[in-house]
Amino acid sequence: xxxxxxxxxxxxxLPAAVDRYRDWMGYRLVEQGAVPPDLAAAWQxxxxxxxxxxxxxPASGEAVFLRFVEGDPVPGYAPIRSYGWAAIELxxxxxxxxxxxxxxxxxxxxxxPRELDGFATVKxxxxxGADQETxxxxxxxxxGPETGLPQPxxxxxxxxxxxxxxxxxRKSAQWVKDVLGLPVIxxxxxxxxxxxxxxxxxxxxxxxxxxxxxxxxxxxxxDQYPEGATERPRHPGALPPGVAITTMLHPDLARLxxxxxxxxxxxxxxxxxxxxxxxxxTPEGALLEVIEGGEL
Numbered sequence: 001x002x003x004x005x006x007x008x009x010x011x012x013x014l015p016a017a018v019d020r021y022r023d024w025m026g027y028r029l030v031e032q033g034a035v036p037p038d039l040a041a042a043w044q045x046x047x048x049x050x051x052x053x054x055x056x057x058p059a060s061g062e063a064v065f066l067r068f069v070e071g072d073p074v075p076g077y078a079p080i081r082s083y084g085w086a087a088i089e090l091x092x093x094x095x096x097x098x099x100x101x102x103x104x105x106x107x108x109x110x111x112x113p114r115e116l117d118g119f120a121t122v123k124x125x126x127x128x129g130a131d132q133e134t135x136x137x138x139x140x141x142x143x144g145p146e147t148g149l150p151q152p153x154x155x156x157x158x159x160x161x162x163x164x165x166x167x168x169x170r171k172s173a174q175w176v177k178d179v180l181g182l183p184v185i186x187x188x189x190x191x192x193x194x195x196x197x198x199x200x201x202x203x204x205x206x207x208x209x210x211x212x213x214x215x216x217x218x219x220x221x222x223d224q225y226p227e228g229a230t231e232r233p234r235h236p237g238a239l240p241p242g243v244a245i246t247t248m249l250h251p252d253l254a255r256l257x258x259x260x261x262x263x264x265x266x267x268x269x270x271x272x273x274x275x276x277x278x279x280x281x282t283p284e285g286a287l288l289e290v291i292e293g294g295e296l
Contacts, residue, residue, distance in 0.1 A: 133243070169210065
């Protein structure tokens with residue numbers, strides 16, 4: 001079981017985003033509407049109230065979602081350049097087949113399939129969509145409890161890891177351990193093509209990262225961003241551009257007392273399922289929505 005429940009990305013054209021992920025990723029629309037004012041307030045984004053949203057589910061039927069929320073483009077925003085949620089990572093059953101599909105799609109392939117330095121268990125590629133969304137599409141070469149990685153059940157399956165860009169990796173990792181109570185691996189340094197390209201680093205430059213596991217599966221990755229990274233620009237009172245929110249399950253909301261940016265309340269719909277949900281803010285200022293449930 002994964003604790004990851006949803007990745008939320010801000011888009012300028014909601015119907016186009018729904019079409020893009022339906023036609024090329026195999027996702028289906030399960031809910032749509034306007035963001036309620038109380039939910040926008042919980043997200044620290046009152047200006048996002050009333051904006052359209054769409055919730056989409058992978059072809060596998062896994063109850064781990066992508067959510068798109070309408071927002072206005074932000075001048076000066078560029079992906080993989082600022083702190084906060086940096087990318088969505090979806091697991092796939094055959095990355096070479098996915099690559100062929102993406103080459104015919106409106107997504108831009110920004111990283112073709114390749115082995116990942118230091119991680120023989122996965123083979124990723126990366127694409128970018130019309131709303132500047134960065135999506136990692138990763139074949140799981142060694143699924144199971146030993147690796148903490150899932151077995152995809154459709155060509156493009158669910159989000160399985162969310163990537164957080166950090167100004168201070170060790171501080172953020174300690175926050176994950178102390179606040180969320182999750183085990184975090186020691187930092188490892190790898191050649192990380194997306195960060196190297198985005199920041200114009202030397203080809204052999206390495207990036208430190210850590211991963212965190214819950215309920216037996218890895219679902220968070222924290223990356224140390226290099227000099228030149230900035231705070232994310234945003235419109236006042238609105239959700240930040242790019243990946244705005246990660247939503248996870250946590251079985252012990254009492255543990256999070258004293259850390260809430262928005263106290264838990266019961267919410268309905270396919271994502272919340274009538275359970276309590278509140279909002280935390282990471283050391284980078286990123287929004288982490290927490291739904292009661294699961295097990296650590």
